[in-house]
Amino acid sequence: MDKNSLAPHFTTALATRAMQVETILQKLLDERLRAGEIARPERLMAAMRYGVLNGGKRLRPFLVMETAALFGANEEAALRVAAALESIHCYSLVHDDLPAMDDDDLRRGQPTLHKAFDEAAAILAGDSLLTYAFDIIASDETDLDAATRLELVLSLARAAGPGGMAGGQALDLMAEEQNPDETGIITLQAMKTGALIRFACESGAIIGGATREERERLAEFGSAIGLAFQLADDLLDVTSDAAHLGKAAGKDAAAGKATLVALHGIHWTRNQLAGLVAQAEELLSPFGDKAEILKQAAHFIANRES
Ligand code: GRG
Numbered sequence: 001m002d003k004n005s006l007a008p009h010f011t012t013a014l015a016t017r018a019m020q021v022e023t024i025l026q027k028l029l030d031e032r033l034r035a036g037e038i039a040r041p042e043r044l045m046a047a048m049r050y051g052v053l054n055g056g057k058r059l060r061p062f063l064v065m066e067t068a069a070l071f072g073a074n075e076e077a078a079l080r081v082a083a084a085l086e087s088i089h090c091y092s093l094v095h096d097d098l099p100a101m102d103d104d105d106l107r108r109g110q111p112t113l114h115k116a117f118d119e120a121a122a123i124l125a126g127d128s129l130l131t132y133a134f135d136i137i138a139s140d141e142t143d144l145d146a147a148t149r150l151e152l153v154l155s156l157a158r159a160a161g162p163g164g165m166a167g168g169q170a171l172d173l174m175a176e177e178q179n180p181d182e183t184g185i186i187t188l189q190a191m192k193t194g195a196l197i198r199f200a201c202e203s204g205a206i207i208g209g210a211t212r213e214e215r216e217r218l219a220e221f222g223s224a225i226g227l228a229f230q231l232a233d234d235l236l237d238v239t240s241d242a243a244h245l246g247k248a249a250g251k252d253a254a255a256g257k258a259t260l261v262a263l264h265g266i267h268w269t270r271n272q273l274a275g276l277v278a279q280a281e282e283l284l285s286p287f288g289d290k291a292e293i294l295k296q297a298a299h300f301i302a303n304r305e306s
Contacts, residue, residue, distance in 0.1 A: 010296040017065050017082075018058035024083045025052055028136060043117075047125035048132075051094045051113045052087065059301070060200040061086045063225075066293050067204020067218050078207050080142045081152060084133040085200055088160050091129035092196075094122050096169070102251070130160070144207060151206055159199035168192025179258050186227070186260075193233070194226030201225075214286075221283040221294070228276040228302045234259040235269050236306070273302040 029049050031040045061082035068078035097104040097112040098119060104112050114122035136142065137152050144152075158164055168191025171180070180188060201222030205215035237251060238261055251257075261269045280298040284291040 010293065010300055013066075013293055013296075014057065014059070014062050014300075017062040020065070020079055021058050021061040021082050021086055022053060024079050025086065028083060028087075028132070029053070034135070034139075043121065044124055044128060047113060047117050047121040048128055050116055051122075051125050051129060052090045054108045054110055056086070056090070056108055057306075058086060059229075059297075060089055060196055063197065063200035063222070063294075063297065064203050064207075066297065067201050068207045070204065070218075070287055070290055070294075071208025071210055071214075073204065073208035074143055077143045078204065080136055080139075081203055081207060082200075084136040085156065085196065085203070087129045087133040087136070088156070088165075089196060091126040091133075092160075092165055092169070094126040094129070098122055101169070101173070133160075148206060148209075152203055155202060155206065156199055159195040164191055164195035165193075168195065175258055176255055182260070182263060185258055185263070189227065189230040189260075190223065193230040194223055197226035197229055198222035217283055217286070221280050221298075224276050224280040224283065225298050225301050228273055228280070228298065231260060231269055231273055231276070232302055232304055234261040235266065235273075236304075237261075238266070277302045 026049075029045060029052065031042065031045055033040060061079075064082040064085055065075070065078050068075070068081075093107060094113045096102050097107055098114055105115055106112065110116070112122070113125060117125075133156065134153055137156065138149055142149060160166065162170075168188050171184075171188040172192055175184075175188060178184075198219055199222070202215060202219040205218045210218070237259075260272070264272075277298045281295050284294055287294075
């Protein structure tokens with residue numbers, strides 16, 4: 001499958017899911033108080049909306065929705081889990097852009113949150129987006145039984161926390177001095193970027209009441225496309241520019257950062273990406289035609305241009 005042959009169907013499906021998730025995120029980020037809350041400060045809510053409702057690809061929500069659809073799961077519930085995950089993803093971008101981390105001025109083609117507001121607002125909006133994600137899943141408005149909601153909360157906490165994304169970010173910050181070897185880079189990337197993508201795919205199985213084997217298979221699918229996602233990101237950093245990316249390019253090389261692209265070169269990376277897509281497709285084979293859109297997602301991730 002070349003990337004142009006998949007474009008129309010996949011792009012439409014991604015845009016449809018993005019609209020669904022944006023509608024629910026808008027609703028969740030209104031100023032209406034929920035039970036137990038005292039007040040929702042207007043400026044904090046505006047900063048949260050700025051960090052979330054700003055045109056991301058919504059790839060992780062898409063993966064939650066489409067893996068849940070494999071099992072004919074409750075779509076409204078899947079949408080709320082998808083919104084929670086996107087909320088965590090957006091918090092990670094807001095904090096990653098801060099001067100103490102990557103110090104970026106541009107995100108999704110617009111000034112980063114700390115530039116548009118200020119650093120304190122960016123820290124608090126990130127904190128609130130992270131916390132709110134667990135509120136969304138745990139709430140009984142998410143129409144799943146309590147044990148399923150608890151399982152989602154736990155899996156998401158593990159994916160986003162010290163043994164997942166936040167831990168990966170910590171390793172990444174140390175990487176400039178410590179120059180990790182190949183295994184170190186793979187571990188770092190599986191944590192920093194892979195863990196949320198793996199959760200996106202596994203959560204669909206949890207929501208849909210899949211068997212243990214199906215759940216493990218989808219989690220593995222998530223790991224394969226998560227690694228592909230990061231490889232494509234590293235590749236874009238050396239082959240693209242800020243106008244295409246909506247964020248700064250060439251930063252990894254300028255920082256002398258250890259990536260698999262820096263270690264093995266562009267040709268090797270493209271071969272790896274093809275191998276990961278094949279592995280992802282193989283993992284989906286028991287789901288037959290129902291998984292076609294997820295196969296297209298794997299191709300999209302490996303070949304993306306932004
Ligand atoms: C601050 C705890 C903490 C974690 C930050 C995810 C992350 C960890 C940092 C982001 C740095 C970065 C650019 C990583 C490369 C992969 C990545 C997550 C890219 C952005 O994700 P996309 O392409 O973005 O899905 P959109 O804007 O489409 O949502």
